[in-house]
Amino acid sequence: MPELPEVQTISDDLQRLIVGKKILGIFTTSAKQVKPSLKKVEKAIVGARIKKVARRAKLVQIFLDNHRLLLIHLKLTGRLLVRDQDEPEDDWQRVVIELSGGQQLRLADLRKFGWMRLVENQKELKKILAEFGPEPLDDLTLADFKKILSSTGRAVKIAMMDQKKISGIGNIYACEALFLAKIDPRKPANKLTSQETKKLFRAIRKVLRAGIKHRGASDQYYLDALGHKGHYQEHFLVYNRKGKKCLDCSSKVKKIKLGGRGTYFCPVCQR
DNA sequence: CAATCAACCTGGGTGC
């Protein structure tokens, strides 16, 4: 589910809502999603206070005041919700962290692909994060982007979604950015002209910023930390618009499979 | 190295 803008929205919400709170307990009905184990996580986090929450790639990082932190990946259907303890159980509630002040941080996740992982220290975190590419809204430069694309003959959409190369771009924002840049998602990455690369670079930044501005895309399951939908789905240009008119040229939006993922594009505009 | 596919899970939608 969540891509960079959705994870950013949740992370910002949590920074506002739970910093300063003390962790009182943790329980789960889905032990596989808590790593390395519920017992180890419990021992490491109970009694600690939440110091800071920040996003990196599609991960939420919850920093504690005992040098440890929790990393959370929401995968396709994960939600992170802040609720009062007496509020009814959320749909697909899997992990609950009890907080001071009578609140809970809940991981809800229909498909159980999401996970929460204990990280012991900065060194371990650094090692994990080294596997992810630069941030497209932060340290990724146009020169980096050119280098990344020119280094592979894979379809440009697949290349730009490779988390080892660039962090945070998922299926929705890849489709939207390629439409804005008028580039065929199947085009080999190393065949893009310098102009096209520049246009795509700008388009990526534009759609990610728009996604954040609209608090993410609630196409299916995404909700922010207070359980509210985002609105970016109301602004989709191609995603989920199979058979509808291209907003630029009025021909029909096509849907194909690319790298196993549904891919929407306008075969007339995107060359 | 690249492409393809199955796996991890659950539920909604579609077509027969």
Add this chain to the structure above:
DNA sequence: TGCACCCAGGTTGATT
């Protein structure tokens, strides 16, 4: 109604 099948915002690991 029932059933079979396809689809889903992500990632990993096996196979070819």
